[in-house]
Amino acid sequence: MGKKEGDIGKNRQKPCGEIVLAAAVLLTALCCWLVWHFLHREPGAWASVEVEGLETARYPLTEDCTVVIEGYDGGRNTLVIEGGSVRVTDVSCPDRLCEKQGQISGSGETIVCLPNRVVITVRGGEGTALDGLAE
Amino acid sequence: MTKTAVNNQEKHAAKKVALYGVLIALAFVFSYVEALLPFSFAVPGMKVGLANLVVVAALYLLGVRTAFGVSVIRILLVGFTFGNLSTMMFSLSGGLLSFAVMAACKNKALFHVEGVSMAGGIAHNIGQLLVAAAVVESAALFYYVPVLLVSGLITGGLIGLVAGQLIKRIRIYVPR
Known part of the structure; x- marks a missing residue:
């Protein structure tokens, strides 16, 4: 010992x-x-939704709306835009990590849902030139 | 080879099989317990990594090969039992990178158990992040790098502290 x-x-x-x-x-x-x-300090202009790396939709942050995103393998995320910020409220997967990621509004901020392979990114705003170059 | 030598060898092999079984079962149970924990973090890939406790202990007490076996078999079993192919892919990428880094750090004798485990925790998170970024085909995930670095450091450190105590206490009972 x-x-x-x-x-x-x-x-x-x-x-x-x-x-x-x-x-x-x-x-x-x-x-x-x-x-x-x-x-990424500036507020963004629109929310870009990507499923498996392809942009499927864009929603302006100026208009409040609720949409259902169809993700990989039939998964669903409900995207809510309210008062210039984006959040996910209802998810089909059990761990609900994307709900916990909260609200985003700044250009470059993201919400990721791995099981559904959905990435929501806020884009636009003052830093658009940089983003435009990258795209 | 004499008869007693063969007998001894057989005994040794049986002992090894039993030990492997116990270790894998323990790691498996830790994975299950971790899945039962009521809290989860807001960032994909962030978790405590209880099962790594067994891998770290095995790395120090039984060597690289045993620890590698425990790690990989645990991941495959948990993947088939509780997960699916994609969760298994995440675990495997994190697990393998983490193991490679831990084995390298241990060999270089740069760290104590805590440091090796810290490096492993960080490597695990980075490995998962890389695969996740490849799966969703988006670089946006790298936004989580700072959080995952720090969380890997903390959880790895905690696991390392516990593993250090564990190794100190059970060392005398473990056959080399």
Whole structure:
């Protein structure tokens, strides 16, 4: 027993790579978040709906509406646009992750439903030039 | 080879089979327990990864090959039992990348158990994200990178802490 504890004690003295790893990861995450935050601050103009990578519809954020999106394998998501923001309210899948992703309104923000392979992205607004280039 | 040597070898093999079975069963149950947890996170691919506890412990106590076997067989069994082909694909991509990173980190002796598990947690999330982005054919998913990095770090760290204690306590009972 004593010997085993000794093993672990010896291990403990090695340099702490954990702290370096944690710091590096936190820094990377912070950078990603900051870059994303500054690129996508403007409110968007329309919601783009993609199913399996193909854009199937666009809805302007200025008009309130409720639509049902037909996703992969018969899955359904209900998209609600209200007061300039988009959310998903009713989903056919059990985990309902896309409902929990909440409301989005800024250009570049997304709601993803993996089982139905649906991606809803807010686009347009001030940063349209950038988005236009990318498309 | 003498008769006793053959006997010993058979005993050893039987012991190994039993041990593999127990480990896989444990990992399987952890997956099930995790699926029962009432909370889930808003981001696809984010979870605690309880089953990884068994994989990390096996990696340290029984070596790379055993841990790899436990990891892959667990994923396949859980996929066939509770999931479908696409959930299995996500698990497998996360699991394999995570395992490769953990095995590499352990070999290089850069980290303690906690660090290895952290690296594994992060790799798991990144692997799943890559496959998810390929499935929905959209780069929009990379919006989740910061969240998944941090969550992988935290859950991996927690699993690593528990695994460290576990390894310390059960080491003496595990046949090498």
